[in-house]
Amino acid sequence: MEEYNAKVEILRKQTKEIVEKLDEEKKLREKHEKNSGRVLENFSKLWIKSPPAISSEELDKLLAQRRFININRIQEYITPDAKLEQDWVTIAVLSSKSEVRKSKIGTNYMIFTLSNLEETEIKLFIFSDAYENWWKEPCGTILGILNASPLSSTNQPLSYKVEKAAKLLNIGIAADYGRCAGVDGISRCEGYVNLKHGNICGKHSRPKIMTLRPELASIKFKKPEKGQGKQAPEVKKLPRHVYQPTPNEFTSLDRYLATRNKLSKEYSKNVEIEIRENSESKNNGESDVNK
Known part of the structure; x- marks a missing residue:
């Protein structure tokens, strides 16, 4: 019995040390985030400008009974044929949005482009109450999307839709979201960038030589005729005598x-x-x- 109590006491001390270490790390992280003016969102790992629209504790409670799916895995799991028994949520940045459009029945809708500011994007159609409440949302907002329905289509990648306003959640403003500093003609580029990588999108960061490709393609080079130019001498291979x-x-x-x-x-x-x-x-x- 004494040996058992000793083991329990050792486990209690180890657990206490682990909890204290985690609390210390959390305080240091919160201090760093406060000084840097940004907060790390724990699910999507996106940086939010401080203060966020919703605290991390409240967000944890909202997502406690729901399955989080990263935006780059949605195309794999959320399909028209998928049978999900649990609510699912994704978190992404509203990187761009379309003009207001009219549906076949005459109602307004809009298309949101959601991204992780890297290489993944999905299209989200907002109708009805979702459109009425969210169409003015500025680009750069980090949104939580609950149970978006995939649109049945043979096209890839799939698009999704939301009709209820309660299925969208404002989490905050993305700290790394920015508009491209490039210029198309006389107007500014409408593309977005991840400020962590720079302030120019891929279209404008290419070297100038890329713009000359059409001119280079039109140039026809003549093949040298026989007897012109230097030709490498023919080398005759002799059998090796062993x-x-x-x-x-x-x-x-x-x-x-x-x-x-x-x-x-x-x-x-x-x-x-x-x-x-x-x-x-x-x-x-x-x-x-x-x-």
Whole structure:
């Protein structure tokens, strides 16, 4: 029993230390966010200008019983054939919106472009009460979208619609959202940018040479005729002769080195003759001395 109580006490201390560490990290993060004038949204990881329209605690309570789906995964999970048993929510930036349009029955509607300020976008059609309450919402607003219905269409990517005003939630203003600083003709570019990466959209950040491509494509280069220009000489590949000496062929180190370096039977025979002549002369010299 005493051993069990000791283990429980150790677990309590460890749990207390973990909780204290988490509280300390939270206080540091809140202090940093307060000083920087921005708050990190915990679900979408988007930065919100301080103060946010809704606190993180309230947002956690609203999303507690709902499934959060990141905007870049919506096309996978939310389809016309999907059967969802749980409410789902996504959070994204209102990056652009269309002009007011008329439906077939004569009611007004608008198309919102929602993005994560990176590469993912979805189209959201707002009708009825949603249009009446949200059509004036400025671009750059971070919106929470609840149970948007996919529009049945064969086109990809899919579009979604919302009719009830209560299915949209203003979370705050995106700190990294901005308008492109580029100019199209005499008017400012209507594109949006992620200020974390710069203040010019991809269309205007391309080098100037990209605008010359149509002119470059119209230039026709003549192919050189035969006999003009430098031509690389033809290289003829000769069969490689591999020399494999017999085991008893080498009788001295000199013959071995000569044969190995030249790798030729013809040369090896000449070397053999020369070596024999030298050896005979040496033998004759020795015999003369002995005499």
